[in-house]
Amino acid sequence: MKGITTKLIGDKGEAQAAKFLQENNLIVIGKNFSSKFGELDLVCQDQEVYVFVEVKYRQSSQFGGAISTISKKKQQKLKLCASFYFQQLGLNEYNTPCRFDVVALQGSLDKPQITWLKNAF
DSSP: OTTOOHHHHHHHHHHHHHHHHHHTTOEEEEEEEEETTEEEEEEEEETTEEEEEEEEEESOSTTSTTGGGOOHHHHHHHHHHHHHHHHHHTOOTTTSOEEEEEEEEESOTTSOEEEEETTOO
């Protein structure tokens, strides 16, 4: 992937993940929501449940694959970011059903192997 920036790879991976999730009946309601706590790659709805999706891409699993890159610290940042997201919408985070999913893409970005972990953390 010579000449392709990390941002372009990330954008393409997120587009692939969004398409996959839509094909599996989720509605994408937001992309790249940023706050001082970090960024939510995709925000979806699965009926009444808000789904915060972390998208990870790796060309190979040589160093553990995409899923292994989501540390406890990263999980905490995503949870804080989701709380901030709810605040921006005027929703109570304790009364609003939500979950955190991971979509891991591996291999060629044109036709990656996709692994979807619901309720990943």
